[in-house]
Amino acid sequence: GLLVWCLFLESTGICSGAWFLAKIDKKIRGFQRDEVYIGSAEERQAKDMGDEDDAAGAGHMAKL
Numbered sequence: 001g002l003l004v005w006c007l008f009l010e011s012t013g014i015c016s017g018a019w020f021l022a023k024i025d026k027k028i029r030g031f032q033r034d035e036v037y038i039g040s041a042e043e044r045q046a047k048d049m050g051d052e053d054d055a056a057g058a059g060h061m062a063k064l
Contacts, residue, residue: 006017025031038044 002021006020009015009020010017035043039047
């Protein structure tokens with residue numbers, strides 16, 4: 001049922017079926033934008049949240 005609908009929607013080229021499912025999931029679970037949870041970049045900078053550009057962490061290359 002739902003899979004067939006998503007595949008049809010995908011085949012029309014209007015939008016991807018994954019986006020359609022994500023919209024439904026957002027409504028059901030009440031997800032909000034990241035800014036609601038962690039604040040905007042400007043708010044984080046004003047509060048000096050410690051976002052460092054040169055901080056090595058996940059996804060950053062480390063010199064061995």
